[in-house]
Amino acid sequence: MLRRGLFLWLSRVCGVLVLVCCFLSLLYVITCNPHSNDLMLAPRLGVPGSPRGPGVPGVLSGAPLGSQSHENYQAFLQEREEQQRQHISSLKKQIAELKEALQDQVERPKEIQEKTSNSGTDLNEFLRNQLSRAEISSGVRLPNEYAVIPFESFTLQRVYQLETGLTRHPEEKPARKDRRDEINEVVESAVHTLNSHKHTMGDKLSADKVYSMADFIEGLARTEKDKGTLYELTFRGDRKNDFRRLVLFRPFGPLMKVSNEHVATSHTIINIIVPLSQRADKFKQFMHTFREMNFRNFTMIHLKEEFSRGRGLDVGARAWKGGNILLFFCDVDIVFTADFLNSCRLNTQPGKKVFYPILFSQYNPAVIYGGSDHIPPVEQQLVIKKDTGFWRDFGFGMTCQYRSDFINIGGFDVDIKGWGGEDVHLYRKYLHSNLMVIRAPSRGLFHLWHEKHCADELLPEQYKMCMQSKAMNEASHGQLGMLLFRHEIEAHLRRQKQRSAARKA
Known part of the structure; x- marks a missing residue:
């Protein structure tokens, strides 16, 4: 559209300029023609058409003129010749200016087109620069776990x-x-x-x-x-x-x-590695889910040493000798779906990407459903709502990554004993590498609620933090408020009942 408009405008300008040039050329011809001057001098010169006789061109006819008249005539001719010369020079100058203007009008659309092309090139260059700067094909080194921009x-x-x-x-x-x-x-x-x-x-x-x-x-x-x-x-x-x-x-x-x-993804095998210590009831539930998803093969590795989650996961990852395989580090109180396993396959790539899903952590079912007698089966509890749980964005224990990436990054810190700490340590290793960390909520990964015990041996500050964590995992803000104001609510209901009975009386 821009080019068509420019060419149409250019054709109109050229047409106008051509008409102006033709007019000036015609004016030039008329101005430079001496017939009008000759006709004005015809009564005095012996030119054809003079009433004094035919005469001879260039020769005076009739009565001879004096020397003074002849000099005046020569001066007049010189003056007229100088005027004609100046007029011709002026016309030539105007024609040159018009030619230059015409050339400018021809060149200007080309300049506009070049500028438009350059601006388009600059825009494409800017967009490609944005694409190269973004974290798409490779990871970016980050200072800590808080610098990650999570996906939705x-x-x-x-x-x-x-x-x-x-x-x-x-x-x-x-x-x-x-x-x-x-x-x-x-x-x-x-x-x-x-x-x-x-x-x-x-x-x-x-x-x-x-x-x-x-x-x-x-x-x-x-x-x-x-x-x-x-x-x-x-x-x-x-x-x-x-x-x-x-x-x-x-x-x-x-x-x-x-x-x-x-x-x-049909040929992408996943090794699910689960550390276990004295959690027989949860392990039974985990194996039930395991079999429901048609998993059959599993291996038990016994370690006769002090329990360390990082040590158990590290041993499980290195025990596989069948080449590079996709690993899913899991816990016994986790429930996952087949859709999550597909997400695990799709969001990992050896040497490029690791997947750190954000799981949905359940609140206490006894609080959610109004008592232990009303708790439905686990399958019916897997609902993502504000009053049923929260996204556990401060946990990094569940992760999918290829064995080669796990080995190359250095694995877990096996010196950390018990639960916790080893997952953040591994997560930070990946943040400091060039691998891309995919961090996003997963709708097929759930953490089942279990009671949290705060030991009496803890220091007062540690005990306070433990109780805060317990409260956060117990129920939603609104549900905790209902528990906190339970006595006020019960008193309100009693007063309402008494007023209703008084009205009836």
């Missing part, structure tokens, strides 16, 4: 987010219109890319499949404030264990396709 996970109907506050929910529908539009735009763009990609690239693996919004499974999104938003989208393939993974990046402008790859 989402589906078409739900957003799973960390920043809940007191008015938001860990799982909620995207209430704001801009967020709904953002998700729809990204997924629609990905669907269009998938369907156009197979025609342009001759994708034989999915030549007959037409992707739609219904094929979208889950997405991850993370915004770096000074660069842009990264989207990682997963779609169903044409077979059971086949998926399509698209990575899109919005560098504060249009989306840019980063990759479009076919991901097959």
Whole structure:
């Protein structure tokens, strides 16, 4: 549109300039023609058409003129000749100026076009610079665990987010219109890319499949404030264990396709490593879930030494001798789904990415459901709501990573005894490396509630912190408030009952 407008404007300007040049040329011809002067002098000169006779050109006819008249005539001719010479010079100057203006008008659209092209090049250069600066294809060294920018996970109907506050929910529908539009735009763009990609690239693996919004499974999104938003989208393939993974990046402008790859997970084996010490009841529940998901093979490794979670996980990871394999470090009080295992496969890549999911931690079921007699089976408790639990974003014990990355990074600190500390130590190692750490809420990973004991041997400050942690894991803010004001609520109900009885009387 810009080029067409420029050429149309240029043609009009050129037409006007050509007409002006023609007019000036005609004026030049008329001005330089001597006939008008000759006609004015005809009565005095012997030129044809004079009433004094035909005469001879250049010769005076009639009565002879005096020398004074002849000098006056010569002076007059010289004056007229000088005027004509100045007029011609003026016309030539005007014609030269018009030619220069015409040349400028011809060159200006070219300059505008070059500037437009340069500005487009500059914009593309800026966008590519944003893409290269963002943490997409490789990790960035970070100072500590608080510097990580976590992903949000989402589906078409739900957003799973960390920043809940007191008015938001860990799982909620995207209430704001801009967020709904953002998700729809990204997924629609990905669907269009998938369907156009197979025609342009001759994708034989999915030549007959037409992707739609219904094929979208889950997405991850993370915004770096000074660069842009990264989207990682997963779609169903044409077979059971086949998926399509698209990575899109919005560098504060249009989306840019980063990759479009076919991901097959059917042959990706996961080793689930669980440390265990005196938790027979929880282990029984874990093995029940294990068998429900059609897992059959497992190996028990006995260590006759003081319990150390890091030591147990490290031994389990190094015990595998069948090559590079995907590891899932887990605990006995964790419940996971098959969808989570697929997320584990999709969000890890040897030498590039490790996955640190944020699990949903349950509150005390006895508080949630109003007593121990009303607690439903575990499968029915796996609900993500504000009153059932919270995203455990301060825990780093559950992780998926390839064995080669675990060995190369140095593994766990086996000198740490008991529970806790070893997971943060390993997590910080990855943050200080060039591997990308995928940190996002996982809707298929749950931490089952268990009672927390605060030992009498703890110092007063430690005991206080232990009780605060226990309260945070016990119930939501609102539920704890109901427990705190239980006596006031009961007294209110009694007064209401007495007033109602008085009215009836």
